[in-house]
Amino acid sequence: MACEARAGREGSGRPGPLLRLLGWLLICLGCALAPGGGRVKVHRYPLWFLEQGKLGGGYAVGYSRAYARRDTAVAEALRDAAWRMVRSRKVYIEAEQGFTEDALGKHFQGERYRILVDTSLVEATAGGLEPLDVAEVGNMLIVLAGKEPPPEGYKVRVPVPSSAPSWTTKPPKRPGWVYAVGAAPRYFYLQNSWIYAERDAYLELARIVGLKIWDLRKALAGSPEGVQMTESRAVLLGAEVVARWEDVEKGAFYVLVRMPF
Amino acid sequence: MKGLYWTAGLLAAGLLVLSCGGGPPQGVGEAPCPEWFSNPPQDPDFLYATATAVSRDLQLALNKAKTEARAELASQLEVRMQGLRKKFDEEVGLGEDAQLLSMYTQATKEVISQVMVGSRIAKQYTKKEGTGWRACVLMELPIGAANKALVDRIKANEQMYTRFRASQTFKELEEEVKKFEEYKKEHGM
Secondary structure: HHHHHHHHHHHHHHOOOOHHHHHHHHHHHHHOOOOOOOOOOOOOOEEEHHHHHHOOOOEEEEEEEEOOOOOHHHHHHHHHHHHHHHHHHHHEEEEEEHHHHHHOOOEEEEEEEEEEEHHHHHHHHHOOOOEEEEEEEOOEEEEEOOOOOOOOOOEEEEEOOOOOOOOOOOOOOOOOOOEEEEEEEEEHHHHHHHHHHHHHHHHHHHHHHEEEEEEEEEEOOOOOOOOOOOEEEEEEEEEEEEEEEEEEEEEEEEEEEEEEE | OOOHHHHHHHHHHHHHHHHHHOOOOOOOOOOOHHHHHHOOOOOOOEEEEEEEEEOOOOHHHHHHHHHHHHHHHHHHHHHHOOOEEEEEEEEEEEOHHHHHOOOEEEEEEEEEEEEEOEEEEEEEEEEEEOEEEEEEEEEEEEEEEEHHHHHHHHHHHHHHHHHHHHOOOOOOOOHHHHHHHHHHHHOOO
């Protein structure tokens, strides 16, 4: 009896089947209008960030989180810019990666890397740098640091181009330069995506300069097994960021770096 | 009325599958990589290798594909040099056990150990595949004259670093670091 009463109350309070169907239809229409789980905001970046290579020497870009206290964030980004400026002069990179392979494919087993710069120069460099422009993009704060103002028109904020620049699929080839592209997925903190893509590009430059590879493959009764190790050690002189691009649709970040040789 | 429910229900289900099903399905027979993947260029000054890999992480997919392509380049190099490549057959499962005998097979083992200078991406392609990423790469390795300038430069780099390692400054640094490490050990730091 009690159950009947409860059922009766629930039944009277619930929307009718037609209403429920309409609700589902609305949800589905919502999904249809927002493919991929919703639209991602297209950020507007300063031109000096997207086309850093065109600024010429003497500039560095530093990253920070967009803290509530802006001056803290700017100071952190400025120090980061100094580190990146020192890195672009000279950096020692060690990188190792290990993979195993079986019938299901290749499996990443981990990596170790060290990116070493002369930290004694960072402090001295930071002292001589001025924040020439500061931009808050999403939850990230970026600073263009240098001594001279950037060329005219580079402080303008622009959306990232919707079509991929050619260098993302085909790194440039210019006599006297080695180019490398780094990529990273979207992370919650926007600056991490750019920092990891930049780091990836620097590690790739080191691998271009020199790479030791060990590869052992075995096949037993048709099932393949393998172990691969790569190791790289390089001193990079004058390696610098040339361009950046965000693939808004796929959530990927690309950084192009180059080094003279 | 019942027919109306059925129609609306089917419409809802159709929309759900179309719109929330993880994007448009990959076309049947659609190649996972661009055309250059199956037709790498031919150039006497370069060695080429292609590789593809998938991962839930973009960087990992690219790293896997790059390593695979570099391993392939290393393999090509070793074949060219007729050097360290070892390929041998091992008999496995031989014995009195009939079952093992029936499982007799050949195991092959390949070992590659190679140092490469100048191996770089000529083309790369990434795309979303389901919930992960697919990366396709075309790796090139300049050989002969094409590689000379780069090798010379890198050798200069190495020499510079070797000189630094051999310098008095570096030795002093090493000694100081050693002392500091010992101090930390003694004081349980």
